[in-house]
Amino acid sequence: MSGPVRTCVGCRTRAPAAELLRVVARDGIAVPDDARREPGRGAHLHRSVECLDQAERRRALPRALRVEGPLDLTRVRALLSPSSGHAEHAERETR
Ligand SMILES: [Zn+2]
Numbered sequence: 662m663s664g665p666v667r668t669c670v671g672c673r674t675r676a677p678a679a680e681l682l683r684v685v686a687r688d689g690i691a692v693p694d695d696a697r698r699e700p701g702r703g704a705h706l707h708r709s710v711e712c713l714d715q716a717e718r719r720r721a722l723p724r725a726l727r728v729e730g731p732l733d734l735t736r737v738r739a740l741l742s743p744s745s746g747h748a749e750h751a752e753r754e755t756r
Contacts, residue, residue, distance in 0.1 A: 667705035670721040671712025681705040682740070686726040690733040693740045702726055710741050 665678040683694040683703045694703060704725035706712050713734065716722050723732040 669707045669712055670704045670725050671706055671709075671715040674707075676707065678705065680707070682708050682737070684722065684726070684737055686723075686728045686732060689728065689730065690735075691722055691726070691737045693737050695740075706737070708741055710738070710743070713738060713741055 663677075666675050667678045667681050668675050669681060678697070683697045683699070683705055684691050685694045685699040685701055685703050686692070692699070697703070702725075704716075704722050706716060706722075717734060722734065723729075726732070
């Protein structure tokens with residue numbers, strides 16, 4: 662079966678849309694759109710923190726979603742974080 666293919670905004674690899682998480686922007690907040698039902702512009706991302714980190718470093722999400730100014734990625738990060746549950750105030754890791 663071959664469905665639609667999208668490019669991950671993190672690693673820039675093309676993958677079936679079903680394997681990627683769709684993200685939409687609502688009032689400056691990046692909202693995971695797991696059901697892929699939200700209207701409007703969406704960005705696609707692998708379900709991995711690594712890809713989110715890459716996207717964040719390159720500001721790929723605000724650019725893909727045409728958001729001016731900062732975009733709050735907390736909700737997306739909480740969803741992708743392996744230790745979800747207490748990730749509401751996820752600390753930024755600096756390496
Ligand atoms: Zn990726």
